[in-house]
Amino acid sequence: MAPTPESKKYNPRLHVGLLEERVTNVSSTDFPGHYPDEDHSWDLTKFKKRLQVKIQKLSARSIEFDLVGVDASIANALRRILIAEVPTIAIEYVYVWNNTSVMVDEVFSHRLGMIPLNVDPALLEMKENSSDQATDRNTIVFKLQIECTRNNSAPRDSTDSAVLYINSEVLAAHLQWVPQGEQAEVFAARPPAPTIPEIVLIKLRPGQAIEMEMHAVKGLGKEHAKFSPVATASYRLLPHIILDDANPVPSHLADRFRDCFSPRVINVDPRTKKVSVDKRGVRGETMSREVLRHPDLAKFVKLARVRDHFIFNVESEGPYEPQRLPLEAIRVMREKISVLKSAAEALRALGDPEGDIQMADT
Known part of the structure; x- marks a missing residue:
């Protein structure tokens, strides 16, 4: 055995x-x-x-x-x-109506696609082909409409852009879900949204604005990393x-022997200096093999x-x-x-x- x-x-x-x-x-x-x-x-x-x-x-x-x-x-x-x-759900199609930010449409669209969404893939069908018609059963629609303006009530001596301007940062939380068909009922318990609202997508300054519509679909990570x-x-x-x-390890080498491993892997009895392996702590060992570099310890x-x-x-x-x-x-x-x-x-x-x-x- x-x-x-x-x-x-x-x-x-x-x-x-x-x-x-x-x-x-x-x-x-x-x-x-x-x-x-x-x-x-x-x-x-x-x-x-x-x-x-x-x-x-x-x-x-x-x-x-x-x-x-x-x-x-x-x-x-x-x-x-x-x-x-x-399978997961990710933004696949981005329709840009207006983008006066410093980031070009293609780069910003790629950033939008990488936002993780909280949509349960079991509730959507897979689109077999990119030419398939978008329906409420295979597509989630989001919109982003935001403009940066000056904050007239900001203190004169302030240098913080978050205080000087309104909407100086575009966050994932700014994406707004637009229910289609029966989706309002299907997703009532958990409305589609980014899993991390604090993701910074882009920074804006006064006069810059973004208006887009995004379609999220079901896909696999082997097609694109955003679906992983x-x-x-x-x-x-x-x-x-x-x-x-x-x-056994001699008492005068016990501390050196212990220090060759990750913390809490090797135990040294403070009284007898006997060396033992912590069965639970050994999971954290990185196997750096540091102990093998010392001939007096490796044996x-x-x-x-x-x-x-x-x-x-x-x-x-x-x-x-x-x-x-x-x-x-x-x-x-x-x-x-x-x-x-x-x-x-x-x-x-x-x-x-x-x-x-x-x-x-x-």
């Missing part, structure tokens, strides 16, 4: 080794034919037993969770789907620091990462709550697997007209 992540010994099947200048045992080996007399064919029961998903941190904008018991290809597929294939539902979506392997009980430790333990960090800036994002990514992944299964069944049917070959359930 493979050792648990808490194993005190380095195991090439479970761990990726970190040396001073390189890493070792990067590729997974749990597939049929790699080890003699061992059956590593995929088994649903074993997979369910190993699979774990644990939420470690959750806030209004971000989530950190552990995904344990899967191959790196699965973890990376989840990351890529989060970035590029979970996440600010960041990344993962890293769980750090694993292995101390040799038979060769007391082995550095590794747990091969099938992924720490995901996901930040949401769009309409999705952070805890909903992984579920949306899994939904997209299931749809892709279903398409692949159907294609494989069709291919098998061509070579098996009587249908004797059956596809395994996914």
